[in-house]
Amino acid sequence: MTAIPLTSTPSFQALETHAVEAEDWEMRHLFAADPQRFERMSIEAAGLFLDYSKNRLDGRTLELLASLARERGVEARRDAMFAGEKINNTENRAVLHTALRAPRDAQLSVDGQDVSADVHAVLARIKTFTDAVRSGDWLGHTGKPITDIINIGIGGSDLGPKMVCLALRQYSHPSLTMHFVSNVDGHDMDAALEKVNPETTLFIIASKTFTTAETMMNAQTARMWFLAHAQEEALAKHFVAVSTNVEAIKKFGIDPANMFPFWDWVGGRYSVWSAIGLPVALAVGFGYFSDFLAGAHAMDQHFRTAAVEENMPMLLALVGFWNRQFLGCTSVSIAPYHQDLNRFPAYLQQLDMESNGKRVTREGEPVDTPTCPAIWGEPGTNGQHAYFQLLHQGTDVTPIDFIAALRPAHELQNHHTALLANCFAQSEAFMKGKTIDEVRLDLQGQGLSLGEIERLAPHKTFPGNRPSNTILMEYLTPATLGALIALYEHKTFVQGVLWDLNSFDQWGVELGKVLAKQVEAELKGEPRPEQHDSSTNGLIARAKAAV
Numbered sequence: 001m002t003a004i005p006l007t008s009t010p011s012f013q014a015l016e017t018h019a020v021e022a023e024d025w026e027m028r029h030l031f032a033a034d035p036q037r038f039e040r041m042s043i044e045a046a047g048l049f050l051d052y053s054k055n056r057l058d059g060r061t062l063e064l065l066a067s068l069a070r071e072r073g074v075e076a077r078r079d080a081m082f083a084g085e086k087i088n089n090t091e092n093r094a095v096l097h098t099a100l101r102a103p104r105d106a107q108l109s110v111d112g113q114d115v116s117a118d119v120h121a122v123l124a125r126i127k128t129f130t131d132a133v134r135s136g137d138w139l140g141h142t143g144k145p146i147t148d149i150i151n152i153g154i155g156g157s158d159l160g161p162k163m164v165c166l167a168l169r170q171y172s173h174p175s176l177t178m179h180f181v182s183n184v185d186g187h188d189m190d191a192a193l194e195k196v197n198p199e200t201t202l203f204i205i206a207s208k209t210f211t212t213a214e215t216m217m218n219a220q221t222a223r224m225w226f227l228a229h230a231q232e233e234a235l236a237k238h239f240v241a242v243s244t245n246v247e248a249i250k251k252f253g254i255d256p257a258n259m260f261p262f263w264d265w266v267g268g269r270y271s272v273w274s275a276i277g278l279p280v281a282l283a284v285g286f287g288y289f290s291d292f293l294a295g296a297h298a299m300d301q302h303f304r305t306a307a308v309e310e311n312m313p314m315l316l317a318l319v320g321f322w323n324r325q326f327l328g329c330t331s332v333s334i335a336p337y338h339q340d341l342n343r344f345p346a347y348l349q350q351l352d353m354e355s356n357g358k359r360v361t362r363e364g365e366p367v368d369t370p371t372c373p374a375i376w377g378e379p380g381t382n383g384q385h386a387y388f389q390l391l392h393q394g395t396d397v398t399p400i401d402f403i404a405a406l407r408p409a410h411e412l413q414n415h416h417t418a419l420l421a422n423c424f425a426q427s428e429a430f431m432k433g434k435t436i437d438e439v440r441l442d443l444q445g446q447g448l449s450l451g452e453i454e455r456l457a458p459h460k461t462f463p464g465n466r467p468s469n470t471i472l473m474e475y476l477t478p479a480t481l482g483a484l485i486a487l488y489e490h491k492t493f494v495q496g497v498l499w500d501l502n503s504f505d506q507w508g509v510e511l512g513k514v515l516a517k518q519v520e521a522e523l524k525g526e527p528r529p530e531q532h533d534s535s536t537n538g539l540i541a542r543a544k545a546a547v
């Protein structure tokens with residue numbers, strides 16, 4: 001059934017009218033008029049706290065957004081996802097990453113298959129394997145324990161495990177070093193192999209499809225490198241695979257006993273909870289990996305049961321939708337004020353943009369509004385000294401998500417105080433800005449001449465009124481990290497439903513893959529009449545001349 005176009009829904013139309021009224025709103029005045037604004041526009045769930053009060057909206061905006069969510073059927077689609085319905089309609093697949101973190105007694109089956117039993121059987125294997133590697137019982141072919149793990153994968157088979165391993169650095173095994181190779185650029189593999197010893201290295205070949213060109217090439221290179229130092233029989237001690245494609249892993253030469261499976265109902269960018277999280281379980285141990293899953297499950301429970309108005313992922317999604325749709329914001333900046341979350345923005349780029357970077361609805365009709373904004377960011381204080389200039393005074397308004405832990409995992413309290421001070425001060429500055437009159441007063445106080453004051457004042461004025469959210473947790477732990485990722489997964493899902501997108505396919509990555517195969521054949525010398533545009537032909541010719 002074709003959904004009503006977004007712009008034809010009564011709530012959207014009411015929001016359009018409301019947005020015109022809201023055009024002149026100044027957040028500093030909204031705060032002054034309502035001393036309860038922070039209490040009213042903040043929420044706690046699953047160990048996280050979200051303050052969304054520094055957005056250019058009011059109670060009425062939130063009411064209209066909540067009605068829109070209901071009109072677009074967000075709750076029904078959420079329930080369909082949790083129930084295992086095939087909501088990924090272009091691939092005819094269920095979407096069940098939430099089942100990967102549900103307890104053993106959760107009842108769920110897809111096509112007659114007991115999903116819970118399958119998930120927990122693989123978790124048990126992950127436990128046995130990771131315990132053996134971590135304890136030193138799993139030995140390399142010359143009898144030495146494993147010291148280095150190289151995960152070979154790309155996209156969802158890299159970004160999640162890499163981001164989480166970095167984020168949970170404090171929980172990691174002291175003598176296991178994790179490496180991640182994703183890029184087909186040989187510099188990536190070369191740099192990793194330089195650091196490791198084949199006797200003590202374990203390779204994880206992580207690929208849902210086990211056909212991804214970059215991963216297959218990197219896996220073959222790793223295999224050849226290993227076989228230059230050891231016999232074929234030794235492979236079983238040093239290569240394991242994570243995939244849904246058992247035939248392909250056999251063909252590659254990995255024993256299915258060394259394969260950790262997952263299922264087609266787990267999307268690549270939602271897969272860190274599956275066996276794709278093997279590097280995480282190796283790094284932090286199965287106990288903390290279970291805590292990570294439990295944190296995400298706590299957020300799932302909240303998302304599943306809380307009313308729209310009290311539902312953290314829905315609120316984050318609705319506020320983001322307002323900023324995108326009615327304030328015209330084309331990108332969102334993610335600012336973790338926690339060094340260990342430094343890969344979190346990159347992780348969210350795939351999660352959000354591969355999910356909602358779409359221009360047709362679930363039924364293939366062109367969308368009638370803009371969809372996913374671009375997602376980007378860096379750890380906050382570093383960003384402050386790089387691109388925050390544009391965020392404060394540039395011509396585009398970019399909403400920011402500030403993310404911080406209230407307590408550090410170190411004893412350098414003065415550093416942590418400075419970090420939090422920066423985080424909170426930035427959100428205040430974005431909201432309040434500094435008017436030209438305030439700037440003039442400041443400059444007068446410094447004893448500047450009138451001419452100097454008028455020359456400098458426009459440069460020192462901050463428009464303010466720039467939206468941000470702040471997400472806090474007590475500590476960055478496996479559980480709070482799990483909840484944080486699940487929060488963004490569900491936010492992405494809700495926005496996809498508002499736009500009526502299929503957030504679980506990614507056809508947009510295919511064209512480049514097909515063309516790359518053709519160009520690669522040409523670069524290798526396959527004779528072809530010049531068949532591209534003059535730019536592509538010219539670039540190919542230059543590369544061939546350089547060989």
Ligand SMILES: O=P(O)(O)OC[C@H]1O[C@](O)(CO)[C@@H](O)[C@@H]1O
Pocket residue numbers: 154155156157206207208209210211212215268269354506509
């Ligand atoms: O795990 P695979 O099958 O190697 O895929 C890797 C990545 O490639 C993509 O399919 C995009 O090309 C992502 O969706 C996925 O996470």
